[in-house]
Amino acid sequence: MSDSHPVPPPKSILILGSGVFGLSTAYSLATNPSFQDTKITLLDRFPFLAPDAASIDSSRIVRADYADLAYASLAHEAQVKWRTGEYGEGVYNETGLALVVAKAGREGETDGSGNGELGREYMRKSLENVQNLGMRVGTKEDGADITVLENRAQIESITTCGGGSGDFGYANWRSGWADAEKAMARLHRLVEETGRVERKQGEVRRLLFSSADATDKVEGAELIDGSFLRADLTVLATGAWTPKFLDLRGIASATGQILAYTELSQEEQDRLGKNPTLLNESTGMFIIPPQGRVLKVARHGYGYANPTTISNPEKPGETITVSLPRTKQDDPNLGIAEEGLQACRKALREMIPELGDRPFTYTRICWYTDTANGDWIVSYHPRYQGLFVATGGSGHAFKFLPVVGDQIVECILGKTPEAFKNKWSFPQRGAEDQVWTEDWRGGKRGMILDEELKRGSKISEKL
Numbered sequence: 001m002s003d004s005h006p007v008p009p010p011k012s013i014l015i016l017g018s019g020v021f022g023l024s025t026a027y028s029l030a031t032n033p034s035f036q037d038t039k040i041t042l043l044d045r046f047p048f049l050a051p052d053a054a055s056i057d058s059s060r061i062v063r064a065d066y067a068d069l070a071y072a073s074l075a076h077e078a079q080v081k082w083r084t085g086e087y088g089e090g091v092y093n094e095t096g097l098a099l100v101v102a103k104a105g106r107e108g109e110t111d112g113s114g115n116g117e118l119g120r121e122y123m124r125k126s127l128e129n130v131q132n133l134g135m136r137v138g139t140k141e142d143g144a145d146i147t148v149l150e151n152r153a154q155i156e157s158i159t160t161c162g163g164g165s166g167d168f169g170y171a172n173w174r175s176g177w178a179d180a181e182k183a184m185a186r187l188h189r190l191v192e193e194t195g196r197v198e199r200k201q202g203e204v205r206r207l208l209f210s211s212a213d214a215t216d217k218v219e220g221a222e223l224i225d226g227s228f229l230r231a232d233l234t235v236l237a238t239g240a241w242t243p244k245f246l247d248l249r250g251i252a253s254a255t256g257q258i259l260a261y262t263e264l265s266q267e268e269q270d271r272l273g274k275n276p277t278l279l280n281e282s283t284g285m286f287i288i289p290p291q292g293r294v295l296k297v298a299r300h301g302y303g304y305a306n307p308t309t310i311s312n313p314e315k316p317g318e319t320i321t322v323s324l325p326r327t328k329q330d331d332p333n334l335g336i337a338e339e340g341l342q343a344c345r346k347a348l349r350e351m352i353p354e355l356g357d358r359p360f361t362y363t364r365i366c367w368y369t370d371t372a373n374g375d376w377i378v379s380y381h382p383r384y385q386g387l388f389v390a391t392g393g394s395g396h397a398f399k400f401l402p403v404v405g406d407q408i409v410e411c412i413l414g415k416t417p418e419a420f421k422n423k424w425s426f427p428q429r430g431a432e433d434q435v436w437t438e439d440w441r442g443g444k445r446g447m448i449l450d451e452e453l454k455r456g457s458k459i460s461e462k463l
């Protein structure tokens, strides 16, 4: 199948996974007249939305601040929709975003992890791109969209808590954050209201290849209860679990990212809730303003690999080792590793000093589907007819919720947008089986989940 020739709409489409990629695809298909005669089925292992899906959390940053103009422009388009309030009252909050970095040579202060120059480069290009998109530089008081922050004192001056991070950067007052779970719940309702999508609960065991040796065609999926779902087109959107269903060695890997949550008083919520998100692109550490008296500290990092040996989904009889998610659904006692906890503690002390010693009451490992350079995979599979892959969020797809479904549907119709033709095509296999994304990441490259957990881990500092 080609991504550049018109493709007639299939009679039936089975979407596997109802995160950002799967749910938005279902909605766009259901509302697109080209698919009015297509039977659409959406399957997930959970009845509503998976509690351990990457798309479900208290908050996700929504920004057009991308070093790449194509993603910046698409995010800008998404923001217009976020602002209309179509996702409901209070779901999107435009409190600004401060992107900050360490000066060259000062990465040591960020514990030597991360990739300093990439972070600085990303920040500079993002600033250029948001200006290319028409945003104006100046002071917040004068109504400018962007304020350049030349030093630490200026960074600290834009928060209500005297904290800060990094040495320089800029604040974008037209960026914000969304309540991820509420936005997904709203889209879920919109999908139901179309009356066009059959929603099924079940866990995929494997893709249904047309022959036992997984040759030319995918005809649907086999579920773990032994039943089969068949369709003319299968859309694989199972997020970080996708390497279970295709041999994605050297193409996409699950990487575990750390989150730590702490509780606030109402007075703290009211005060800190108005702050911009603080994102340090040298350490990867970020704090989104709290909501519901809960504050989250997180890291955009290389993440942990969780090497798991499975039967090769494309070559029965052979085993392969790939990184797959491990979540609280697999192990309710799964905490975050000591190194991650320390990184969150350090970031909290620096960014909100008054909360520096407040215990973390909950932690979570949330899984990215990482590709080599952070581009998504939104493409027909180069080998298997009847299979379309929509994944590879690489830690940045949530903000596109209002627009990504339409983009995916265009790609299904063979009309991949020009700006994304190379970015979203099915990637060539890289040299290493495990993919570690090189965008701007904090933490150390190459960490293995079990090795880090063995050095100590915690679900909560209160227990």
Ligand SMILES: Cc1cc2nc3c(=O)[nH]c(=O)nc-3n(C[C@H](O)[C@H](O)[C@H](O)COP(=O)(O)OP(=O)(O)OC[C@H]3O[C@@H](n4cnc5c(N)ncnc54)[C@H](O)[C@@H]3O)c2cc1C
Residues within 6 Å of the ligand: 016, 017, 018, 019, 020, 021, 022, 043, 044, 045, 046, 049, 050, 052, 053, 054, 055, 056, 059, 060, 061, 062, 202, 203, 204, 205, 237, 238, 239, 240, 241, 257, 258, 259, 298, 366, 367, 368, 369, 390, 391, 392, 393, 394, 395, 396, 397, 398, 399, 400
């Ligand atoms: C910690 C963290 C922070 C992030 N921060 C941001 C941010 O600030 N801004 C931003 O834009 N993006 C952010 N992202 C990225 C964004 O959340 C993801 O790119 C996006 O949610 C990925 O969506 P998805 O549909 O690929 O995966 P998911 O949301 O994980 O959905 C996959 C679905 O597949 C289902 N599934 C899996 N296996 C099976 C099976 N065997 N059978 C049936 N169903 C199955 C799962 O249940 C799940 O519902 C962040 C991600 C993480 C993890």
